[in-house]
Amino acid sequence: MSEFLEKAAAELNSKLAAADFDGTAKFDIADEGAIMLDSDGARVSDDDADVTLSADAETFQAIFEGEMNPTSAFMTGKLAVDGDMGMAMKLASVLA
Numbered sequence: 406m407s408e409f410l411e412k413a414a415a416e417l418n419s420k421l422a423a424a425d426f427d428g429t430a431k432f433d434i435a436d437e438g439a440i441m442l443d444s445d446g447a448r449v450s451d452d453d454a455d456v457t458l459s460a461d462a463e464t465f466q467a468i469f470e471g472e473m474n475p476t477s478a479f480m481t482g483k484l485a486v487d488g489d490m491g492m493a494m495k496l497a498s499v500l501a
Contacts, residue, residue: 411449416469418446426495428496429441457486458496
């Protein structure tokens with residue numbers, strides 16, 4: 406398991422602690438693996454989810470660190486979304 410995934414899951418857990426996120430989402434990170442988000446928090450896993458967000462590690466790192474807006478990443482083609490778009494928008498507000 407990559408150090409990047411572990412660090413990203415920890416960052417997501419701190420962001421989710423104050424949020425009301427009631428669905429399931431997966432971050433599919435190219436050449437790294439996947440992180441699941443649900444009511445239990447974030448963890449390294451590749452389970453099925455309501456929405457899957459796919460991008461490279463650099464894009465996800467910029468989103469997690471607040472350097473890139475998730476909506477902008479999607480609009481410029483750096484972030485792909487598959488599944489429940491409403492859930493993706495809810496998740497974007499958590500990450501912002």
